[in-house]
Amino acid sequence: MKGYKFYEQVNAAFDEAAAYTKFDEGLLAQMKICNDVLHITFPLERDNGKIEVIEAWRVEHSHHKLPTKGGIRYSLTVNEDETMALAALMTYKCAVVDVPFGGAKGGIKIDKSKYSLEELERITRRYAFELMKKNFIGPGTDVPAPDYGTGAQEMGWILDTFRQMSTDINAEGCVTGKPIEMGGIRGRTEATGRGVYFGIKEACDNKDDMKELGLEHGIEGKTFVIQGLGNVGYHAALYMEEAGAKMVGVAEIDGSIYSKDGIDLAKLMEYKKETGGVKGFEGTETLADSSAVLESECDILIPAALENQINEGNADKIKAKIIGEAANGPTTANAHKIMKKRGALIIPDNYLNAGGVTVSYFEWLKNIQHVRFGRMGKRFEENSYKRILSVIETISDRKFTETELGTLAKGGGEAELVDSGLEETMINAYNQINELRKKHDVDLRTAAFINAINKVGLIYDRMGIFP
Numbered sequence: 001m002k003g004y005k006f007y008e009q010v011n012a013a014f015d016e017a018a019a020y021t022k023f024d025e026g027l028l029a030q031m032k033i034c035n036d037v038l039h040i041t042f043p044l045e046r047d048n049g050k051i052e053v054i055e056a057w058r059v060e061h062s063h064h065k066l067p068t069k070g071g072i073r074y075s076l077t078v079n080e081d082e083t084m085a086l087a088a089l090m091t092y093k094c095a096v097v098d099v100p101f102g103g104a105k106g107g108i109k110i111d112k113s114k115y116s117l118e119e120l121e122r123i124t125r126r127y128a129f130e131l132m133k134k135n136f137i138g139p140g141t142d143v144p145a146p147d148y149g150t151g152a153q154e155m156g157w158i159l160d161t162f163r164q165m166s167t168d169i170n171a172e173g174c175v176t177g178k179p180i181e182m183g184g185i186r187g188r189t190e191a192t193g194r195g196v197y198f199g200i201k202e203a204c205d206n207k208d209d210m211k212e213l214g215l216e217h218g219i220e221g222k223t224f225v226i227q228g229l230g231n232v233g234y235h236a237a238l239y240m241e242e243a244g245a246k247m248v249g250v251a252e253i254d255g256s257i258y259s260k261d262g263i264d265l266a267k268l269m270e271y272k273k274e275t276g277g278v279k280g281f282e283g284t285e286t287l288a289d290s291s292a293v294l295e296s297e298c299d300i301l302i303p304a305a306l307e308n309q310i311n312e313g314n315a316d317k318i319k320a321k322i323i324g325e326a327a328n329g330p331t332t333a334n335a336h337k338i339m340k341k342r343g344a345l346i347i348p349d350n351y352l353n354a355g356g357v358t359v360s361y362f363e364w365l366k367n368i369q370h371v372r373f374g375r376m377g378k379r380f381e382e383n384s385y386k387r388i389l390s391v392i393e394t395i396s397d398r399k400f401t402e403t404e405l406g407t408l409a410k411g412g413g414e415a416e417l418v419d420s421g422l423e424e425t426m427i428n429a430y431n432q433i434n435e436l437r438k439k440h441d442v443d444l445r446t447a448a449f450i451n452a453i454n455k456v457g458l459i460y461d462r463m464g465i466f467p
């Protein structure tokens, strides 16, 4: 990734879209810039007693809405430029899916596999403490979430650290993606991948757009290749498979595999757990290296690992007609141009992976409301449906079975309401950006940026610049 400037790439996409909006140059500059950039270093005592210096960041890109929101990444690739780029993407992503947060991002520069669980806990808690000391975390200030290399476990440690030092009644809302028992929400773990699926499905259901690509409409029967079988990649693949799409290729760190007859996801996950990788999985061909499979024959390519994976080196060899950007920044600006010229439909990251932040928003709402979604209405809904069904039974000869009653008279619990809210969000946002794409004759990425700039710009414009 040497020489790769992620923040510059995000800003280039912003500039391209800004030309289609009517905002003043100064206001556009304010929208692009990162409001606060925090670089921290702190000592870690390793299990063997040695001291090591840990480097970390938190960037709040835009305060036009509060709190700011964005994941925390654990990876050796973490640096200031990457964190700034990801924080900026968060602002635009939240705007595209109408989630009322400013963008932020955090990261710790570590290779997670080199530390014990106890060491990771010490690193995470110290990071949370540093954020708190500098006012970079809080339910109304800045709310982290999981990202590459982190999950519910780390979010739980962060909440616990925060709570030890705060009596805020809304403390649970200081972080999202927490374990359910600690105020998390059903559906958050799978949310990003589920959103990726809803987004790709919406694109595939558009008959005219699919005809332009020379594809049948609908997701069923389409072949796909996925890069990265982590949280996002695994869940995206799972829902794609459930909907009848066929996974023909997988890339992981250790290598990549292909089979035109399809790869069984559940069996592959078991194999990955046993062997630590995907190479050599039964019934598949192991390719030359981990990125080779990106170039293989398929309808949909889903990069779900890291940025800069589709670049000038491989863009012209990629055959997929649809690129579903599940990861943040997987395609460089030049690679985008190359694939667009060939007629590919690129569903951009700043829309497609917004399922995570959407459900994080629901979790935060649950935390500050102090009530689980569905608690007040579920039983009431069920009883109303049952009354309607019993009227139907009395005016007709139809007698519903217990199983039928169970499905027909089901009220919305937390899991159902979250899933339906996520689906609604992803469908609405896709149609908003697809309309803009057609109106301005641009690609979906530019359309998503136009959409975001218009929404964020209007707020800056209305609030004026305070002294």
Ligand code: NAD
Pocket (backbone or CB within 6 Å): 071, 146, 147, 148, 149, 150, 192, 227, 228, 229, 230, 231, 232, 233, 251, 252, 253, 290, 291, 304, 305, 306, 307, 326, 327, 328, 329, 353, 354, 356, 357
């Ligand atoms: P993760 O750590 O759970 O999984 C990443 C997977 O990618 C791992 O299995 C890893 O082995 C694999 N990988 C890494 N480098 C690879 C390579 N070169 N080739 C093939 N596989 C490789 O991370 P995640 O949470 O799934 O995040 C993946 C991407 O999605 C990141 O870009 C992240 O910013 C983005 N994202 C995540 C969320 C979320 O809720 N977790 C939300 C929005 C966006």
